[in-house]
Amino acid sequence: MAxxxxxxxxxxxxxxxxxxxxxxxxxxxxxxDMSDKSLADFAGKKKLLNIVVSLDTGICIxxxxxxxxxxxxxxxxxxxxxxxxxxxxQARTCEAxxxxxxxxxxxxxxxxxxxxxxxxxxxxxxGLCARAVVVLDEDNKVTYAQLVPEIASDPDMDAxxxxxx
Numbered sequence: 001m002a003x004x005x006x007x008x009x010x011x012x013x014x015x016x017x018x019x020x021x022x023x024x025x026x027x028x029x030x031x032x033d034m035s036d037k038s039l040a041d042f043a044g045k046k047k048l049l050n051i052v053v054s055l056d057t058g059i060c061i062x063x064x065x066x067x068x069x070x071x072x073x074x075x076x077x078x079x080x081x082x083x084x085x086x087x088x089x090q091a092r093t094c095e096a097x098x099x100x101x102x103x104x105x106x107x108x109x110x111x112x113x114x115x116x117x118x119x120x121x122x123x124x125x126x127g128l129c130a131r132a133v134v135v136l137d138e139d140n141k142v143t144y145a146q147l148v149p150e151i152a153s154d155p156d157m158d159a160x161x162x163x164x165x
């Protein structure tokens with residue numbers, strides 16, 4: 001269990017992020033077209049998992065858009081914005097923000113959040129994901145992991161991008 005804060009108030013997650021150097025847990029998440037996606041769907045690419053509470057909040061969509069823009073033109077990298085939002089809401093929010101970041105939803109299962117140790121277990125947003133960034137290499141090994149200590153704060157974007165090489 002890890003402790004983070006929401007506007008200074010302590011809340012807890014169900015576990016810890018995967019360790020750097022470990023194999024990333026596979027996942028089954030829902031894409032914008034309602035299809036299931038797993039790590040295999042992004043084979044051969046480095047992956048930046050931008051895990052957010054909700055893309056329908058300014059700070060979360062701004063971070064997703066910033067990662068997408070900073071990594072534009074990197075054919076070896078895919079930025080995945082992951083939240084519990086419905087795919088329809090994710091698409092609407094991305095359209096309004098004018099970003100084409102790849103979105104994935106936990107709408108069918110909370111296993112992703114549980115397996116990555118970022119399921120919020122108490123407080124007003126229990127059941128959603130804590131904010132985190134996990135970077136995976138082409139072989140799905142974790143090269144960087146950050147649990148954002150305050151939900152209303154940005155992750156260390158420079159460190160995450162540096163981990164992509």
